[in-house]
Amino acid sequence: MRGLTGAGPARARTTARAASTATTVLAAAVLFAAGCGTGGTGARDEGPAHADSVASAPAAAASARPSRTPDRVDAVRLVKADPAVSAELKRELRPCVADEYPVDVSYGDLTRGAVDDVVVNVLTCGDAVGIGTYVYREQDGAYVNVFSAEEPPVYAEIDRGELVVTKQVYDRGDPVSSPSGENVITYRWGSGRFTEKYRTHNDYGQVAGSEPSPRPAG
Numbered sequence: 001m002r003g004l005t006g007a008g009p010a011r012a013r014t015t016a017r018a019a020s021t022a023t024t025v026l027a028a029a030v031l032f033a034a035g036c037g038t039g040g041t042g043a044r045d046e047g048p049a050h051a052d053s054v055a056s057a058p059a060a061a062a063s064a065r066p067s068r069t070p071d072r073v074d075a076v077r078l079v080k081a082d083p084a085v086s087a088e089l090k091r092e093l094r095p096c097v098a099d100e101y102p103v104d105v106s107y108g109d110l111t112r113g114a115v116d117d118v119v120v121n122v123l124t125c126g127d128a129v130g131i132g133t134y135v136y137r138e139q140d141g142a143y144v145n146v147f148s149a150e151e152p153p154v155y156a157e158i159d160r161g162e163l164v165v166t167k168q169v170y171d172r173g174d175p176v177s178s179p180s181g182e183n184v185i186t187y188r189w190g191s192g193r194f195t196e197k198y199r200t201h202n203d204y205g206q207v208a209g210s211e212p213s214p215r216p217a218g
Helices: 010-037 049-064 075-080 087-092
Strands: 103-108 117-123 130-139 142-149 154-159 162-169 181-190 193-203
Touching (some): 087 130, 103 154, 117 154
Antiparallel strands (some): 181 193
16 A cells, blocks of 8 residues: 555545544444444443454464473383394493484374374484384373384484385495395375385496496406
8 A cells, every 4th residue: 555655636635534534433322333233231241242253263273282292202212112122222222322212203284083193213323214103092191112224324304194115225345334225115104104106216326436447358
């Protein structure tokens, strides 16, 4: 509306202002008459209750709705107490520095439960290689393991409500820091379990300067 400021003759603006004033006076008279008609009783004594109730209803509903994000989970305790986790991985799960454990934790809606699910990735301290990934679902106030993968290197993420697990592939002679490729597997929750939906394989290109040197002739 700023671009219309000052547009039109002065008489038009005066007429519009007068019409606006008349409308305001008329509206005030109607409200006064309606207030008298209620006899000083009813919700209208406290102002425009209808507008207030409409504005406050969504806020009240939002505050009553429980948050889907759970409190921070002790992932280390969860993994160590999980009977589905191998004893070897539990032995490997040690602090790297002080009391800091090599675990990545993420929360998201994977299983359409009452609260968000918990994805835990266990890594190695030195190379940060994923050695185990687990998904926990809240059931009756406790977390239950609904997915496990312990074939390193492995790492899981949440992508638009689906579980995406990446497994790096090594050819013979590949160092830990340089896999030859990866398998990316997408899982979807249904009928009480995760099922594989998609699988892709990616070959990594050789880093410049890493090509083998030509073998001398003879």
